[in-house]
Amino acid sequence: MNISKMSTAFALVGGLAVSASAFASGINITPSLKAVDVLHGGKPVTIERTSDKNATIPLAYAKVSRACPPFCVQPMTVASGVDTVGELEVLGYLKRISNGDRSVMVVDSRESAWVNRGTIPGAVNTPWNMINVDVAGTFEVEAEAEGLHDILINKFGAKLDNGHWDFRNAKTLVLFCNGIWCPQSSINIKTLVKMGYPAYKLKWYRGGVQSWVSVGLTTVKP
Template identity: 35%
Template sequence: MKRAISACIFTGLTTTALAQSLPVTDDAVFMFNGQEITISRTATLPDTSFDVVSRALSDCIQPCLSPMTAARNVATVGELDVIDFMSTAIEDGSGLLVDARLPDARAVAHIPASVNIPAATVAETNPFRDEILMALGAEHYQGIFNFDGAMDLIIFDDGPATQDAPTFITDMLAAGYPPEKISYYRGGMQVWTTLGLTTTGSAQ
């Protein structure tokens, strides 16, 4: 298993090394909370990003790849979709990029303009879940939620070998959040960092 994991990581790093020969999109520049944010492709991995790429893979005791689709009617999106979402929905305040990992993982590196809402916080057992749903734009009246004005969300985690984002999505759907307002960025931090896209955190 360790040999297979190493091979996956090596493949990712090799892909990054070859990225300079591939077309690169223009920088995306947008505003978030009054701050200008630029997403660019450096085509190189920061020194500590190897840990970001490998940690979630090595923590997996058995093959635990996420399915391509997190839930019925929830779109799976790629990097260009995420960047476009940043430049449109995030900038105009109608959308949110949600990091479903625990804060310690986020501290290592995260996607700029993302907001940390760990998967466990939207579980039905969390007594504060309703407050989170209302913070996302849902209206609550006499025990019933109206999600018409709720934000569009893109959810991510460490990547295809982890389950935080799919768990988050499952629990949000169970709470009544409309599937058409949720998208799943399956690549997560593993793919984002391997492609050399801008990150924030200690893996700079």
């Protein structure tokens, strides 16, 4: 990681409040970060690592053999100009949102059946097949244009002007799905880039929920 990217990572998580008992349990997120308070559905949620020494990865994420296609190992770079981020960067974006920053949205790209098993606190669910318009050879499902336009305008802050998309005031999106074998968020990012969404406004949490739960971070159910 170069110096500029290191600085960005530290800036995203810098300034997060650390409780007086930060080192009490010995199960911190980082040596100086105990927990992060965010909002999920308008309610406060504390993201922390579980202190249960017997906790294991949920069975839904323990499976290692998955048919490819569609569940192929994803590359580290999903599209030119799109940053791939990790847990600390996601926490930084979530904290910005909980502090009132409306220019950022963390997007759970999975369908409801998976979201109901648990999602990242502060994430907004926008199922992959509500965005994707070209998944030939993978899931073979196309989004309805009207529904896609509604998401881009009312959720992501884009504007449609005389048939052309204006993304100047669109939100920065941090998209994720189930893990490095899940193509849903990566396909959505490619679709958005193809439509003209600025690459610098798209972030990809490649590890997804599988990586999130593998380090014992808090999840919530609808």
